[in-house]
Amino acid sequence: MDDDPELEAIRQRRMAELQQSQQNQAAQQEQAKQIEAQKQSILRQIMTPEARDRLANVKLANPNLAASVENQMIRLYQGGRLQQQITDAMLREILQSMVPQEREIHIERR
Incomplete structure (x- = not known):
């Protein structure tokens, strides 16, 4: 059975595209x-072990909040605005300021 040379060329191009796509994904x-390793390295430098543990727990419960806090602390560190390590108490204050306060809903019946 003779394969059409045009069809074979299309197959070869498609295989090359797939290989290129896989290489791009791997890169x-x-x-x-x-990037994640660099972030973790910086966080190890600027946070106490207790604060890192708390942040890890927050990451399990609310990944978006934890990522936001991590990015904020890294920006402060890179901007030279952190004078000391972040302690557990400091991290709790940061988290409380970032979590929106829950509003109580009152329903009045008339």
Whole structure:
């Protein structure tokens, strides 16, 4: 059975595209791992072990909030505005300020 040369060329191009796509995905994953490792390294420098444990617990419950806090602390560190390590008490204050206060709803019946 003779394969059409045009069809074979299309197959070859498609295989090359798939391989390129896989390579790009692998490179993006590697870059994401490196960025995460850098973030964790900075957080180890600027936070006490207790604060890191609390942040890890927050990350399990609310990943978006934890990421926001991490990014804020890293920006402060890179801007030179952190004079000391973040303690557990300081982290609790930061978290309380970032979590919106729950509003109580009152229903009046008339």
